[in-house]
Ligand code: C2O
Ligand code: CU
């Protein structure tokens with residue numbers, strides 16, 4: 001559902017999102033299950049030239065997602081949701097066979113507005129943040145990037161080759177079938193993928209049992225343990241419960257020492273603003289030292305949730321954003337902390353889910369903590385807008401269709417409209433992402449990583465009348481944890497967010513889109529092509 005105005009949007013969430021009994025708030029005892037760690041597939045341990053082959057089945061199964069619920073039917077990769085964490089070494093070519101073994105019937109009813117001509121169950125996997133070649137989008141069985149129309153049906157496999165020629169970072173894989181992404185990801189189709197390298201190892205970060213992924217998803221749970229999904233393809237899916245690594249409201253027992261957490265928002269639509277609070281006296285917990293974001297390490301850690309600074313920023317993660325965070329529990333033996341979510345702070349209007357998970361700090365360490373929390377990482381050269389050969393605008397807008405429904409668009413175009421943007425391989429471009437709407441849209445682009453230049457308030461009414469952008473205030477530089485390489489950026493309402501990127505190293509067909517999956521499914525997604533140079 002688009003949000004033409006704030007009042008509208010409140011009404012829309014009240015009626016559209018919560019009308020179905022299935023998404024009524026659940027009353028479950030929280031923090032009774034320990035945090036599961038998804039299985040790790042360590043391809044980085046393999047020796048030899050490769051490419052290394054891996055088959056990952058995509059299927060339906062049952063899992064216990066909360067102590068007091070009957071088993072839940074869900075979809076996942078390799079029998080789990082989230083799927084296994086696939087770990088590779090930089091430069092190691094991996095070929096994954098994404099084998100579609102889904103049942104004939106979808107886990108969720110077909111939402112209103114879905115494409116009735118295509119098979120109801122279809123899937124294609126995209127490795128979010130990966131750089132891959134993608135030159136033939138008609139060959140759906142050899143599809144590296146996960147072209148939204150190159151879906152497979154049960155019995156088919158998509159063979160995708162990943163060169164992994166990228167520095168250490170946290171990627172994630174998820175479904176990307178056109179018109180189906182929201183429904184398929186809500187069913188469970190997501191998982192982590194880590195690229196490692198020698199530089200990362202030289203940092204001596206907490207590792208092994210002390211390096212833990214936190215994959216946060218919003219789910220809609222019924223009293224019988226089943227999952228549900230929005231009944232209208234246009235409604236953002238906020239759910240009524242939070243799962244971390246697939247369990248609802250889990251707890252994690254930690255030692256009083258440093259940990260590295262890879263925090264990934266795998267939710268369809270929900271953003272989070274998170275900090276730790278002592279459950280006894282509600283004082284602030286240890287600070288988050290954010291050392292990395294979507295595209296690897298930052299140059300210097302961003303200190304979030306500093307307990308000595310009441311105005312310190314929280315960790316905000318929009319859908320698909322990642323944060324690599326070191327938390328030091330060494331001064332907090334015996335304490336319990338709630339990972340608290342305050343999404344009101346960040347302008348979300350859906351039903352509030354203020355609790356994410358617990359951290360229970362034990363009395364002592366099992367071995368001395370010899371890991372480091374770096375105060376400095378490799379420098380990142382800031383890109384210069386003067387080096388851009390092209391500046392493009394992407395206008396986040398809405399259209400009222402003849403039948404009265406509202407459709408969200410970018411530049412007034414839909415998925416099926418012909419390609420407009422054809423950056424030349426190797427070119428640097430600035431894209432101005434202008435949001436005329438009243439809510440935040442997390443913009444994501446495939447095939448490249450970018451830097452965030454700035455954000456600037458503009459006169460939306462004047463723009464709608466004249467097509468010209470008049471700025472109303474000076475440009476605001478991004479927060480410190482947005483100063484690294486990114487592939488998702490929060491495009492704030494009424495602002496122009498400028499990003500800069502170099503289109504390399506591969507030519508091919510890619511997409512850019514809003515990462516609120518229900519927006520993406522209703523055409524807030526566009527194809528583009530990186531064309532080989534002259
Ligand atoms: Cu995370 Cu186009 O996707
Ligand atoms: Cu992506």
Ligand code: CU
Nearest residue numbers: 441514516519
């Ligand atoms: Cu959006």
